[in-house]
Every structure is written in structure tokens, then in C-alpha cells.
Amino acid sequence: MTGQPVENAPIKTVVVPCSGIGKTYGTVTREAAYIVVEELAPETTRIVPLSLLVLGDEDAQAAVRGVPVITLDGCKLACATVNVGEAGGHVAREFTVLDCYRRNKQCKPQGIAELNEGGLALARALAEEVMQAAGELMEADGS
Amino acid sequence: MPSLPQRKVGIVACSGEEMAEGTVTRLAALKVLEDLRPAETVTICLPLFLAGGEGDRAFAKFYPTIAVDGCEKRCAARATELYSNKPAASLLVDDIIAARGLARPQGMRRLSADAAPLIDALADEIAAEVDRLMDARWSRSEGVVLEAEADAKPAVNSAACACGSGVPVTTVEIDGRAIQIMALEPIMEMAYAQKPGFFGETGFREPPAQLMNTVRLYNTIPDDQEAVYAEAVQTAWQAYCAEKESTRG
Amino acid sequence: MTPQLLEARVDKFIFRVMPGYLYSEAGVWAATDETQQIVRLGLSDYRQQSSGDVAFFNAPATGRRVSQGDELASIETVKVDLEVPSPLTGEIVAANEALEDTPELINQDPYGRGWLVELRPDQWPPAGLLDAAQYLTVMTAQAEAEAAA
Numbered sequence: 001m002t003g004q005p006v007e008n009a010p011i012k013t014v015v016v017p018c019s020g021i022g023k024t025y026g027t028v029t030r031e032a033a034y035i036v037v038e039e040l041a042p043e044t045t046r047i048v049p050l051s052l053l054v055l056g057d058e059d060a061q062a063a064v065r066g067v068p069v070i071t072l073d074g075c076k077l078a079c080a081t082v083n084v085g086e087a088g089g090h091v092a093r094e095f096t097v098l099d100c101y102r103r104n105k106q107c108k109p110q111g112i113a114e115l116n117e118g119g120l121a122l123a124r125a126l127a128e129e130v131m132q133a134a135g136e137l138m139e140a141d142g143s
Numbered sequence: 144m145p146s147l148p149q150r151k152v153g154i155v156a157c158s159g160e161e162m163a164e165g166t167v168t169r170l171a172a173l174k175v176l177e178d179l180r181p182a183e184t185v186t187i188c189l190p191l192f193l194a195g196g197e198g199d200r201a202f203a204k205f206y207p208t209i210a211v212d213g214c215e216k217r218c219a220a221r222a223t224e225l226y227s228n229k230p231a232a233s234l235l236v237d238d239i240i241a242a243r244g245l246a247r248p249q250g251m252r253r254l255s256a257d258a259a260p261l262i263d264a265l266a267d268e269i270a271a272e273v274d275r276l277m278d279a280r281w282s283r284s285e286g287v288v289l290e291a292e293a294d295a296k297p298a299v300n301s302a303a304c305a306c307g308s309g310v311p312v313t314t315v316e317i318d319g320r321a322i323q324i325m326a327l328e329p330i331m332e333m334a335y336a337q338k339p340g341f342f343g344e345t346g347f348r349e350p351p352a353q354l355m356n357t358v359r360l361y362n363t364i365p366d367d368q369e370a371v372y373a374e375a376v377q378t379a380w381q382a383y384c385a386e387k388e389s390t391r392g
Numbered sequence: 393m394t395p396q397l398l399e400a401r402v403d404k405f406i407f408r409v410m411p412g413y414l415y416s417e418a419g420v421w422a423a424t425d426e427t428q429q430i431v432r433l434g435l436s437d438y439r440q441q442s443s444g445d446v447a448f449f450n451a452p453a454t455g456r457r458v459s460q461g462d463e464l465a466s467i468e469t470v471k472v473d474l475e476v477p478s479p480l481t482g483e484i485v486a487a488n489e490a491l492e493d494t495p496e497l498i499n500q501d502p503y504g505r506g507w508l509v510e511l512r513p514d515q516w517p518p519a520g521l522l523d524a525a526q527y528l529t530v531m532t533a534q535a536e537a538e539a540a541a
Contacts (some may be wrong), residue, residue, distance in 0.1 A: 051222070055221055055225070076499060
């Protein structure tokens with residue numbers, strides 16, 4: 001899985017983006033998740049792909065159990081949150097792109113295969129919110 | 144004149160975030176949807192199967208789907224079959240790489256530049272499957288292409304109109320005589336989908352009055368042939384309902 | 393008892409129509425109680441789905457008069473900035489305050505808690521609106537045209 005931890009730095013948080021492919025919001029969740037696990041916290045975060053959870057993959061299910069999971073959803077159907085719950089995972093924080101957009105109205109996202117500047121800015125804003133939440137979770141955990 | 148429901152093909156891409164091939168499936172599916180076959184395709188969201196996307200699930204039961212997977216776990220194909228219906232076609236990125244001698248893609252958030260030919264090749268394969276499925280007869284109950292079965296059910300048989308319009312023509316045998324009715328299958332599909340408004344109190348076995356009225360919009364029925372056509376519509380309707388009910392069961 | 397909604401399927405989408413309401417072709421519904429003094433207006437299920445997830449609802453000022461076809465309110469989604477045309481003439485008496493904090497109600501419950509505006513009509517029922525069955529036909533044609541585009 002992406003964002004594999006370095007030695008002696010166990011994964012503290014799992015990030016699950018919604019994985020939608022037909023809307024801009026889905027792309028924003030995926031971009032935000034990559035920003036977190038590839039740039040901001042590669043040692044302590046990882047992505048678990050939603051497609052594996054949908055299928056009931058045992059490794060993926062194990063990965064969302066026992067650690068706090070932050071879900072990033074693109075629409076009101078909340079696929080990431082629902083599927084992590086179905087897999088027996090603990091959703092510690094839920095984010096939706098729509099709420100993040102309301103807090104960052106200047107970042108209007110467009111594009112699906114490729115995000116516009118607004119979409120990239122919104123993804124970064126979402127990633128920063130995720131980082132803050134991850135930090136709070138680690139503090140609460142005493143890490 | 145009411146518009147008719149159109150045959151479409153659903154594309155279910157695995158979209159797995161953990162590997163470059165997942166991104167390839169997503170981008171290839173989007174290319175088909177937006178550029179290559181926009182009028183013939185819709186995307187089906189894989190996670191929605193579990194999260195309650197009734198429209199996506201129903202579509203995948205009702206229409207043919209193409210599963211596009213990035214790895215041998217085949218999440219898209221297996222989950223589609225598990226939650227809805229067996230995909231009509233299943234494509235794997237590895238197969239395209241092997242068949243065309245292409246480079247394996249690198250990167251996830253940003254694919255390497257050499258992934259572009261692979262995305263194009265996969266999109267072409269998906270588009271070819273879309274074309275095949277658009278031309279084929281599709282059994283919603285079996286989830287398979289029906290071409291080989293066409294002769295097994297001579298009483299009610301549908302095919303594309305010879306005029307090239309793409310409107311299907313249903314042939315119903317009544318007393319050894321072939322009655323041809325344009326657009327009957329999509330009209331029945333629409334009637335069935337719009338229940339209960341279309342059915343009223345008539346129940347499933349009797350064709351609703353609106354069905355015959357809609358048939359008249361698309362077909363010129365001579366006054367002295369009204370009864371024969373009504374019988375043909377009834378026969379086709381019963382066959383259609385029987386198929387639907389077996390699917391529901 | 394919740395009335396049985398009419399529905400149409402277009403591709404993977406299911407669009408529902410509330411019986412007993414009147415509709416403009418633009419997908420704005422109008423419903424009133426027995427007194428017919430105040431009419432509640434909102435977006436149809438098809439109009440909200442085709443517009444996308446609502447990020448912002450811009451409420452109109454109460455006391456303003458609108459004519460049929462005038463802008464009643466507006467919503468913003470990622471896909472569109474939609475000016476909602478009034479399906480009838482009258483005076484705006486209320487806007488749905490719940491939408492200030494939760495505009496997603498327009499998507500979640502378009503015929504109920506997601507209503508937009510209440511208006512005192514000059515005339516009820518107004519001319520030119522469709523009943524649910526008529527709107528189902530018009531809406532289905534609109535949805536299929538959009539799907540084929």
C-alpha cells in the first residue's frame with residue numbers, strides 16, 4: 001500500500017478517499033489523500049484503497065482495524081465512511097469535499113481526469129485539515 | 144412522442160489508489176466516457192455498490208457492464224458480480240501490457256509519461272467492447288449476450304431495424320404469422336420501469352392501456368389488424384414480464 | 393403516510409416526482425395547503441440531481457414581489473450557478489432558514505425539508521404549470537436528452 005512507513009515509525013493513521021471516478025469531488029479526495037501520504041506525512045499515514053474494502057479483501061480490512069481512519073468523501077453518499085464501517089474499521093474523522101469547499105469558496109474545483117488550479121488548492125486545503133485531525137488523534141492517543 | 148430508453152453500457156473501473164494501474168483504469172474509463180463513446184456509456188461507481196447507490200446497482204443488473212481492473216485481484220469484476228450482476232466483459236491492464244508490449248506504468252498521484260500509450264490502448268479496448276455490446280442482444284436475467292439463443296425463442300424476437308435507424312423491431316408469431324412491431328422492447332422497458340403509474344390496477348400480466356397507445360405512436364396499425372396487434376403485444380408483454388419476474392426471483 | 397412517488401430511470405439515475413405538486417418545466421415545484429394562501433416552492437429531484445451537490449443557497453429578501461419566470465433564489469454547486477425561476481407570481485414571505493447552514497437538504501430531501509421559498513400567490517393555481525404525471529414525461533425527456541448529449 002502507498003505511504004509505507006519507515007522502520008520504527010509505525011503507521012498512526014489510515015486515509016481512505018472515496019474513489020469516485022465520475023465527479024470532480026472524487027478526484028479532490030484522491031489528490032488530498034496523496035498529498036497527505038506522499039508529501040506531508042509519508043512515515044505515519046497510508047492509503048487503503050476503497051475498492052479492496054468493497055471486495056472484502058482481508059489485508060485491507062485488517063489495515064483499517066485497530067488504527068484511526070480518516071475518510072474523505074466526495075458526495076453525500078459517503079462511500080468511504082460507509083465502506084470503512086462495513087469493513088469493521090473505526091472512522092475517527094470524516095471529511096467531505098463539499099464542506100471543505102464551503103470553507104474555501106475561492107477554490108472552485110473543476111476537471112475530473114485533471115484538476116484545475118482551484119481543485120488542486122482545495123485538495124491541499126483538505127489535506128491540511130486531514131493533517132490537523134491526524135495530529136489531534138495522535139495527541140489524544142498519547143503518541 | 145415519448146423518448147425511448149436507450150441501451151447503454153456501464154464501465155466499472157477499479158480505480159485502486161495503491162498502484163499505478165488503478166489510475167490507468169480510471170483515466171482510460173474517463174477517456175471512453177468523455178471522448179470515445181460519450182453517448183453509449185456511463186460510469187458505475189464501485190464503492191456505491193456497498194454504500195447504497197440503488198441507481199448504480201440497478202443499472203449494472205439491467206444493462207451490460209465492462210469491468211476494468213488494474214491487478215489480478217479483479218476488484219471491479221468480482222465486486223460487480225457479487226453485488227449486482229456478472230460483467231459482460233472484463234479487462235485487465237496486465238493483459239493489455241502483455242498483448243501490446245507496453246511499458247508498465249509508474250507513479251500514482253502523477254503517472255509517468257510513458258503511461259499515456261497504455262491509457263490510450265486500454266481506452267481503445269474498452270471502446271471496442273462497448274461497440275460489441277451495443278450491437279448484441281442482451282439478456283438481463285442471464286447477464287449474457289443472447290446472439291446464440293435467438294433461434295431458441297422464435298415466438299418473440301427482437302433485432303435492429305433494417306432501415307439503419309437503430310430502433311429495434313420485435314417480431315411476434317401469432318398463428319404462424321410474423322407480426323413486426325417497432326420499438327416494442329424499449330416501450331415495454333419504459334412501461335415496466337415506470338410502474339406503478341403505468342400499470343394502474345391492471346397487474347403485471349395484462350398489458351397496460353398506455354402500452355398499446357405508445358405502440359400506436361411508432362406503428363401504423365390498420366383498423367382490421369387491431370386485434371392481431373393487441374394479441375401480439377400481449378404475448379410479448381407476458382414474455383417480457385416472465386423474464387423480469389424470473390430476474391426478481 | 394408518505395405518498396407513492398412517481399419515478400423514471402434514465403441510465404443509472406432514478407428521478408422521482410412527488411404527486412400532488414405542480415411543476416414548471418424548469419423543475420421548480422409548487423405546493424400549497426388547503427387554505428391556498430401560501431405556496432411552498434422547491435427544486436424537483438431531477439433538477440437537484442442534475443445540478444449537483446449544493447454548496448450555497450442564496451436566499452431572497454422577504455417582502456419582494458416576483459413575477460412568473462423572475463429569479464426566485466439561486467444555488468451554487470460545483471457544476472452550476474443556478475438561478476431558480478419562479479413558477480408563479482406573488483410576494484415572497486419566507487425563505488428556508490435551514491438551508492443557510494445545511495443547503496445539502498436540497499439534495500437530500502428536495503420535496504420536504506429542502507424547500508426553498510414560501511410565497512403568497514396572486515393566483516392559485518397559476519396557469520402553465522404541469523401536474524406530476526405531465527412533469528414526469530417532460531422531465532424524462534429532458535433527462536434522456538441530457539444523457540444523450
